[in-house]
Amino acid sequence: MFFQKVLIANRGEIACRIASTLHELGIRSVAVYSEADRGALHTRVADEAWPIGPPEPRASYLNIEALLEAAKKSGAQAVHPGYGFLAENAGFAEAVERAGLTFIGPTAEQIRAMGDKRAARSLAEQAKVPVVPGAEGDDAKTLAKAAATMGFPVMVKAAMGGGGKGMRAVHDAKDLAEALDSARRIATSAFGDGTVYLEKQIEHPRHIEVQVLGDGNGNAIHLFERECSLQRRHQKVIEECPSAAVDDALRARLTGAAVALARAVRYRGAGTIEFLVDATGAFYFLEMNTRLQVEHPVTELVTGLDLVRAQIMVAAEGKLPWTQDQVHARGHAVEARVYAEDPARGFLPQSGSIVRLRWPHGAFLRVDRGVEAGDPVTVHYDPMMAKIVAHGPDRATALARLSGALDETRVHGVITNLPFLRALVRDPAVRSGAFDTEWIERAFLPGFESVASAPAPELAVAAAALAELLGLATPARTPHEANGVGAPAASDPFVTLGAWRLPGLG
Amino acid sequence: MRARYRDGTRSRSVEVTPQGGTSYRVVVDDGELMVTAEPLDDGRLRLSGPNGVIIAEVTSVGAQRFVRLGAMDFVLEREVAGRARDGAGGSGGLEAPMPGVVTRVMVQAGDTVEKGQPLLAIEAMKMEHVIRAPRAGRVSKVAAAAGEMVKGGVALVEMEAAAE
Numbered sequence: 001m002f003f004q005k006v007l008i009a010n011r012g013e014i015a016c017r018i019a020s021t022l023h024e025l026g027i028r029s030v031a032v033y034s035e036a037d038r039g040a041l042h043t044r045v046a047d048e049a050w051p052i053g054p055p056e057p058r059a060s061y062l063n064i065e066a067l068l069e070a071a072k073k074s075g076a077q078a079v080h081p082g083y084g085f086l087a088e089n090a091g092f093a094e095a096v097e098r099a100g101l102t103f104i105g106p107t108a109e110q111i112r113a114m115g116d117k118r119a120a121r122s123l124a125e126q127a128k129v130p131v132v133p134g135a136e137g138d139d140a141k142t143l144a145k146a147a148a149t150m151g152f153p154v155m156v157k158a159a160m161g162g163g164g165k166g167m168r169a170v171h172d173a174k175d176l177a178e179a180l181d182s183a184r185r186i187a188t189s190a191f192g193d194g195t196v197y198l199e200k201q202i203e204h205p206r207h208i209e210v211q212v213l214g215d216g217n218g219n220a221i222h223l224f225e226r227e228c229s230l231q232r233r234h235q236k237v238i239e240e241c242p243s244a245a246v247d248d249a250l251r252a253r254l255t256g257a258a259v260a261l262a263r264a265v266r267y268r269g270a271g272t273i274e275f276l277v278d279a280t281g282a283f284y285f286l287e288m289n290t291r292l293q294v295e296h297p298v299t300e301l302v303t304g305l306d307l308v309r310a311q312i313m314v315a316a317e318g319k320l321p322w323t324q325d326q327v328h329a330r331g332h333a334v335e336a337r338v339y340a341e342d343p344a345r346g347f348l349p350q351s352g353s354i355v356r357l358r359w360p361h362g363a364f365l366r367v368d369r370g371v372e373a374g375d376p377v378t379v380h381y382d383p384m385m386a387k388i389v390a391h392g393p394d395r396a397t398a399l400a401r402l403s404g405a406l407d408e409t410r411v412h413g414v415i416t417n418l419p420f421l422r423a424l425v426r427d428p429a430v431r432s433g434a435f436d437t438e439w440i441e442r443a444f445l446p447g448f449e450s451v452a453s454a455p456a457p458e459l460a461v462a463a464a465a466l467a468e469l470l471g472l473a474t475p476a477r478t479p480h481e482a483n484g485v486g487a488p489a490a491s492d493p494f495v496t497l498g499a500w501r502l503p504g505l506g
Numbered sequence: 507m508r509a510r511y512r513d514g515t516r517s518r519s520v521e522v523t524p525q526g527g528t529s530y531r532v533v534v535d536d537g538e539l540m541v542t543a544e545p546l547d548d549g550r551l552r553l554s555g556p557n558g559v560i561i562a563e564v565t566s567v568g569a570q571r572f573v574r575l576g577a578m579d580f581v582l583e584r585e586v587a588g589r590a591r592d593g594a595g596g597s598g599g600l601e602a603p604m605p606g607v608v609t610r611v612m613v614q615a616g617d618t619v620e621k622g623q624p625l626l627a628i629e630a631m632k633m634e635h636v637i638r639a640p641r642a643g644r645v646s647k648v649a650a651a652a653g654e655m656v657k658g659g660v661a662l663v664e665m666e667a668a669a670e
Contacts, residue, residue: 349630379606379630407577412565456580458534464571465520466543467564
């Protein structure tokens with residue numbers, strides 16, 4: 001049997017998204033909020049909301065004691081961690097279980113093992129999943145031989161290093177000995193340990209990940225891949241399912257490797273195995289994320305399956321809700337992340353109050369949002385406001401729909417990255433699928449920056465002056481003018497009387 | 507009506523002269539536009555000119571003007587006469603680039619600093635931004651302490667340029 005009440009240990013769009021599935025299942029949802037999030041959308045869509053402390057994440061959303069206290073007071077039987085915050089904190093998973101509650105996620109052991117890069121790498125190797133080739137040793141000759149086997153370019157890295165210190169790319173065998181010497185010197189002076197190792201440098205990699213689902217007893221299935229190569233400074237911007245770079249043969253190898261690893265660790269719940277894929281189709285294990293991913297909606301649109309529902313079913317019954325044969329992919333989905341950051345000024349995070357807001361509407365669109373008009377965007381948390389996702393029978397249609405949806409979106413009051421997203425989805429390289437994880441910074445940003453800093457058209461300046469002259473620029477006090485499907489207005493008495501709402505009536 | 511708007515690094519001038527009814531003569535910088543402007547619901551404005559019709563939506567937040575024109579967005583800033591901002595100058599304040607929490611203060615008043623030297627760090631939305639000395643000089647004042655919440659645009663460090 002499912003739970004009657006689940007606490008969502010998160011905020012923003014992901015808390016709203018989890019509440020929506022709980023609601024659908026007839027499970028009562030418990031939101032938590034910091035002082036900065038009093039009255040936030042995620043507290044309005046939940047059946048009840050409990051305060052957990054000051055705005056600083058350490059004191060509230062990362063405060064295990066406060067979260068368990070809220071769970072106890074509300075009578076929740078299970079905790080969903082969302083992503084970020086405590087989602088991959090083994091101590092939290094343990095504390096939840098120790099309090100007699102169910103943690104909707106993997107075991108603490110699995111979180112711990114996958115959180116340790118070297119342990120994760122060795123688990124992958126044991127499951128015969130390819131990892132980035134590497135070599136260790138003191139002998140320059142042995143390392144040179146290993147480098148020749150794995151192929152140049154290689155990276156020389158300090159074993160105890162971090163922050164890129166002592167790291168160096170070597171493109172030719174003749175430069176290796178000198179690079180090893182210099183890396184050892186730097187490593188000795190910087191880390192007090194001159195041990196270095198080699199790793200093959202994957203050139204122009206694509207980031208492709210596989211969604212898996214395990215029952216905790218050794219059974220696991222996959223829900224195809226997602227491509228997340230469109231990143232800016234390692235921050236994913238646009239994600240899609242399936243990948244334009246993956247054909248059926250590569251898909252079979254990627255998903256096969258991912259399922260093998262999930263089975264080998266007897267993985268429980270939803271997880272994602274990330275790979276780097278090079279131009280030849282060779283792929284390498286990067287890491288495993290032991291949680292729901294930000295970009296999970298593209299998988300949901302393509303498979304028609306609800307991953308949060310699956311997480312809850314695995315947690316409640318220890319069974320996979322579907323067999324592999326029941327999972328089918330249909331069409332293509334693309335997601336764009338709307339951030340409160342200024343693309344014309346180095347993507348500086350923005351804050352403020354959303355004065356006017358319109359999310360896009362359409363039969364093939366989904367908007368996972370954490371804010372509505374009238375809501376503040378504060379400095380305390382991640383600047384992601386919403387994810388706009390479009391589905392279509394093929395990639396071109398999905399991208400065209402996403403492009404239209406981004407055009408339709410209007411956010412006034414807080415500067416967003418919408419102009420960046422709109423330019424990105426129109427770029428010929430994005431349309432043709434010819435990109436890698438460094439493409440945005442290498443090829444797209446230079447051109448975009450000159451467009452972003454160009455003067456506004458005269459008509460835009462004229463419109464500002466005319467609106468002011470006609471008294472239109474200051475909006476009337478209607479904070480909830482824009483409410484999308486499934487997000488009732490706060491003036492709705494059923495919401496303000498949240499605790500009285502009957503399941504299924506919202 | 508005359509106004510100036512800051513558009514990125516530029517200052518744009520605009521003059522609107524009503525021509526009767528919904529017609530206006532608008533001069534932006536040196537370019538003249540003849541438009542009709544009809545207010546619609548929800549703060550929208552139907553603009554028609556020789557090139558066709560476009561819907562504009564303008565929202566005012568403090569000095570900021572969020573302008574949506576068709577499917578394009580711009581953010582302008584209304585400039586107040588006589589108070590034009592001047593960021594250039596041999597000395598002066600270093601402002602918080604955004605609202606946030608000061609996490610580290612690495613200098614104190616009286617310190618001599620090199621160009622590019624980190625002065626203090628602000629954290630907002632999980633990202634740390636380091637404010638660096640734009641030139642060599644001496645710190646004359648530090649107006650924030652670690653742990654303090656600051657608003658965007660507030661002067662945090664005052665510097666005097668190094669003597670020649």
